[in-house]
Amino acid sequence: MKVSVVVLTYNHEKYLEKAIQSILNQDVDFEYEVLIGNDKSPDNTELILQKYSQNPRVKIYNREINLGATKNLLDLLKRSSGEYIAFLEGDDYWTDNNKLKKQVQVLDKNKDYSLCMSESYTVDENNSVIGEKKIEVSEINGVKELYFYRSGIPTGTILFRNIFFKTDEKLESLITASNIIGDLSLFSYLITKGKFYNLKEKMGAYRFITNSGTSYSAMNTYKQDLELEKVVKKVLEVVDEEKVFLELYLNRIRVKLLKNSKSYLKTLNRNERIELIKYIFFMPYYNLKYSNIKKEMRKNEKDR
Incomplete structure (x- = not known):
């Protein structure tokens, strides 16, 4: 397995199909899987996911209890069998059907990179573009640079080397340190394993929602x-x-x-x-x- 795509979803009934379809539309010449963790959504998320239950690429995990975002994430990461892992939340989506192919080529050719990202549009609840999310440099090297640029990294565009084949209790405790923030925890570990490469082209859309919900952007x-x-x-x-x-x-x-x-x-x-x-x-x-x-x-x- 070349790539595992990890999808977190909670109350994303309005957006989930667009997210999944953007993954299944990827034009690739390698094997990939899609792991979806539905964190006991009270809306129609589970019903929507039934449409994909017969797709051999898609593995659906409907949680019996609400785990919280980072525990949901950690479970999917540990189940991932791909050499690389991509991440997408159920209300975001990819805009480039060649995203995975381009990023795999970067990591295959550059062993000193642990992660590849791209630029992203920022969209509202109605898919209208309201901005962009990006960093200006072509690579991030080291912890200080990571923390300087962290807010500009579009998490929904990342592809990184799978570091979860072996059990690592310290890494697992880091991923779940916060119930909400999993990306910075993951980045803080990955940056010690290699540089981050930035493909300076827009490949995804990050949905910025502030009016309600439990997402980080909705918090005060x-x-x-x-x-x-x-x-x-x-x-x-x-x-x-x-x-x-x-x-x-x-x-x-x-x-x-x-x-x-x-x-x-x-x-x-x-x-x-x-x-x-x-x-x-x-x-x-x-x-x-x-x-x-x-x-x-x-x-x-x-x-x-």
């Missing part, structure tokens, strides 16, 4: 930062690279959380509170340090 900023804190905290435990930078990044998140809610401080243990107070006391120094890192990233961007 405070809740988003709480989930992000969980991820970065776990990355510090699992990943052995750029510890100083990651601690700096974590404390910047915690300052934002503290500004939004004074009671947040009570959620930290004694050592975490001490570190945060030290960070706040020396904040001008740390802000300058972070600013210099950003300048370095921008310089690298221009050099490329």
Whole structure:
């Protein structure tokens, strides 16, 4: 099996068929499978999936209980038999029928890349284009660059080397550190295995929904930062690279959380509170340090 396409869905009845069809429309000369995890959606998602139950490429997992996004994701990743894994949420879709073919060629020819991405349109509930999601550089190299560019990576366009053939409890705990954010956890591990390559062409559509739901884009900023804190905290435990930078990044998140809610401080243990107070006391120094890192990233961007 060359590629496993992992699809997460929850309450995506309006969009799911478009997502699945964009996968099945791929023009490829290799074998691929589609693994769909329906996280006990209360809408008609399960009924829609029945239409694909006889397709030999498609494997459907209707959850008996709601697992949450990252546990649903982890189960599908562990079931994936492909050399490479692609990811798509049930409300997003691909716009290029040659997406998989192009990305497989990149990873086949470049063993020093662990992941290949592309640019993406941003669309609303009615498929109208309202923007784009992309990064300006052609590759990401290392943890610092990943965290600098992370918000611009269109997760629905990625293809990465399958690192889930063997059980890795640390990796699994990282993927499920947050109930909502799985992509940054995965990226933080993959970047230690190789660079990320960016195909600078639009191959997907990311649906940005803010009015309701449990998606990350539908959350308020405070809740988003709480989930992000969980991820970065776990990355510090699992990943052995750029510890100083990651601690700096974590404390910047915690300052934002503290500004939004004074009671947040009570959620930290004694050592975490001490570190945060030290960070706040020396904040001008740390802000300058972070600013210099950003300048370095921008310089690298221009050099490329």
